[in-house]
């Protein structure tokens with residue numbers, strides 16, 4: 001490593017030790033003064049006394065009303081004079097003001113922001129220092145003979161960050177973490193003509209995998225003018241192609257034409273075992289200097305090992321993760337790609353089950369099993385979207401069948417009221433009833449007992465013993481759901497993920513995963529990502545409360561029966 005170069009260019013100059021995960025980027029001693037829109041500023045005189053809260057209301061409460069200096073000059077000028085903390089930059093961003101009073105919340109301040117520092121290759125490898133310009137035609141079917149280029153509209157720097165904790169209330173800590181904002185940087189660590197990239201997709205299938213592959217290939221080849229992209233086949237076992245019998249393939253622009261319309265993954269996937277030594281050998285033998293790994297938390301744990309070994313050996317190799325989980329159980333990010341498609345696709349199965357339940361007289365019951373090994377996000381979101389589900393069972397909430405507040409009694413009430421009932425079951429629900437399975441798959445994931453089928457029998461015997469005829473239809477659309485192409489929202493998300501994954505590696509970053517946080521694309525150190533995954537739905541949170549409100553089922557998460565934290569999983573919310 002060139003110590004002098006690093007000392008001059010280290011973007012994280014600070015006193016904190018290098019191994020510290022949270023690194024302080026700036027002493028942002030700015031009182032953000034989170035501003036609430038309360039009542040008319042421009043029309044203050046007109047609106048006071050209406051249904052809007054008044055100045056007196058704030059004087060009596062926590063807020064400080066910002067008195068507008070109504071006078072001559074532009075709206076922006078008046079607006080800026082309204083309060084000394086409203087800076088020129090703030091006015092520039094909001095030239096029209098908000099046409100309402102501003103109330104400064106003295107309780108809400110932000111004193112320090114710590115960015116989750118992403119390792120970068122120039123800590124031991126000299127950067128190429130090539131100027132970054134955008135190659136045009138990234139969505140095209142082939143490379144132009146004379147590629148067109150233009151400067152980027154916006155280039156990002158080391159202190160462009162996205163705050164993590166945006167929800168603020170009285171008593172919220174004045175310190176927050178932040179993520180590096182993803183995007184193109186002015187200078188490139190890699191000379192594009194010397195880049196040889198590899199892509200691998202691991203774990204179970206998920207809508208959008210092909211969009212990610214296509215996005216990576218197009219960004220590398222067209223946007224950056226890289227010369228070679230290799231597709232590693234069949235997941236991590238593809239790094240041992242001789243053993244696995246699946247040779248890597250060259251990924252050209254032609255090879256990815258129309259790929260976004262196909263489900264699955266062009267490269268194949270797998271949960272086969274990961275071999276660090278053989279993977280590093282593969283990268284070195286084929287002179288790969290950028291590795292893009294698409295997979296879930298297990299895949300990211302392996303990617304982290306590759307990145308750490310590459311750093312130990314001082315290899316000029318960027319390792320980039322793209323989080324893939326149909327279950328949406330990777331924490332920190334708003335949502336994973338493919339999840340919205342899965343929720344949408346689940347609606348078809350729920351509608352079919354609804355028709356079966358309605359038409360099988362008397363007392364038709366439709367059960368739909370949805371994926372969700374350790375978290376029930378698909379089941380929960382599909383239930384909320386449907387609005388017709390009467391009972392939703394997820395791994396995070398205990399399944400209590402018997403008793404007055406049990407789920408069977410609830411079904412009896414629903415049948416009495418509607419004549420039919422609709423149940424959605426996440427596959428991992430009910431382990432506390434059926435017990436944990438000892439068998440695991442090739443990725444080390446536990447095989448799950450079939451609660452849905454068991455429930456079908458149990459409902460039959462329950463109503464049978466009460467001499468009540470019911471007809472139960474069971475639908476398992478799991479593999480049909482995850483094999484579909486991404487919907488439009490996921491397709492756009494995949495494109496953003498793929499482009500930004502490449503921007504980071506080209507700039508100099510490594511050992512990071514790209515994701516959406518607070519609706520912005522960011523770089524998250526893989527270490528931080530795996531430390532916080534898998535995530536589960538908070539059983540005492542508002543999402544589950546919404547499910548209860550929609551289905552009317554008894555809340556079996558209440559009180560001491562809530563499961564709490566399970567293993568290394570963290571409870572967290574998710575954004576669709």
Ligand SMILES: Nc1ncnc2c1ncn2[C@@H]1O[C@H](COP(=O)(O)OP(=O)(O)O)[C@@H](O)[C@H]1O
Pocket residue numbers: 202203204235236237270271272273274295296297298299300301302324325442443444445
């Ligand atoms: N803790 C781990 N450390 C290293 N590699 C792992 C780990 N867990 C899983 N893997 C590897 O990651 C790949 C995908 O794992 P899997 O659990 O199927 O998918 P996911 O990435 O969706 O969690 C497999 O090749 C598996 O060997």
Ligand SMILES: O=P(O)(O)OC[C@H]1O[C@](O)(COP(=O)(O)O)[C@@H](O)[C@@H]1O
Pocket residue numbers: 203204205206296324325326327328329371372373374427441
């Ligand atoms: O049958 P397979 O291929 O093992 O996959 C099923 C499993 O994959 C999962 O969807 C998890 O996969 P993800 O990595 O995409 O989250 C589980 O819900 C399910 O148990």
